[in-house]
């Protein structure tokens with residue numbers, strides 16, 4: 214029989230060296246340091262966000278909601294989630310917040326689960342005009358489980374055609390109208406969508422994953438006063454952990470909560486909720502408002518400068534961090550421009566240009582964002598420089614011309630190294 218004082222002879226679980234992964238992490242840090250990132254949805258998480266993601270909360274199971282958990286030992290986890298919820302509700306002026314969704318797509322799935330039954334009619338932005346996968350793609354739950362019709366932008370100015378939205382809503386009588394997009398650079402008129410939804414008796418879901426952070430800073434109008442459910446993420450503009458967020462009216466609170474857990478998810482990621490809580494607190498500071506304003510100014514300068522190189526901004530400009538341009542003047546597909554830019558160390562994306570004839574694989578739009586570059590401290594002068602680098606990378610064929618573009622990108626990245634990639638929980642008392 215073992216006694217309480219006997220020395221343990223069992224093997225605990227400890228760390229072993231793993232040079233393979235050490236190398237991969239170092240390689241990724243190096244990539245991030247060398248490249249200039251214009252990917253629309255990416256931002257650079259701060260050392261504190263990384264530290265909270267790597268904190269002991271990563272281990273904790275906490276199925277359920279604060280004070281109503283399936284597991285024991287949830288005291289600190291309850292406090293983390295309650296803090297994140299309180300900060301989200303205060304930041305956005307929302308009646309209810311759920312901070313458990315693992316990602317933005319899961320938040321949209323939960324909104325659908327809260328409001329719809331399989332087969333119900335939904336009206337959402339068509340994918341060819343900027344809608345997200347979860348807005349009716351035939352490969353996604355949205356297209357498979359619901360009857361989704363798409364509205365689009367007007368051919369004349371590239372802006373959302375609200376007359377078309379109204380006509381389609383009257384004809385379809387959808388149960389849910391989804392407003393929001395991944396590559397629409399303009400502020401969305403949530404109030405107009407609300408009036409269409411009211412007219413046909415539909416719920417309004419705002420998928421504001423791209424822009425909710427800008428609304429938090431007051432840079433563009435917020436969907437919260439108008440939508441029944443708002444879906445968002447804490448990465449993108451907010452610069453926090455990859456993860457989703459749902460805001461709703463008080464009436465829908467319980468349906469939203471039950472849709473997230475137990476309908477879709479099991480235990481929430483408590484470490485992710487801790488990093489969300491930090492991010493939502495930071496978003497209420499003047500420094501964040503300044504960041505959001507600079508992000509939009511940078512996007513506006515980038516759009517104007519690309520226009521100067523013959524890359525026409527879709528909709529004529531931007532109100533957000535997003536810049537979409539028509540690259541047909543280059544005589545290259547968006548994917549080819551994307552590839553040439555990556556070779557030079559510039560990351561950007563391709564997208565469809567609404568109403569273009571080309572098949573999706575040959576789409577000739579480019580999609581960019583100014584989140585990471587603004588986090589790294591770049592301003593308008595650098596945006597003008599980046600536009601020149603994008604144009605040169607796309608057009609400069611080979612040899613010294615190409616090398617000088619790569620050099621230019623590298624020099625810019627080195628001049629603005631950005632935040633440390635080492636997780637760190639700073640000393641709150643000192644600042």
Ligand SMILES: *Cc1c(COP(=O)(O)O)cnc(C)c1O
Pocket residue numbers: 254316317318319321345347393394395420421422423446456457
């Ligand atoms: C980014 C985004 C999403 C998806 O978020 P994930 O975290 O990648 O799942 C959903 N909808 C819109 C409009 C987005 O921009």
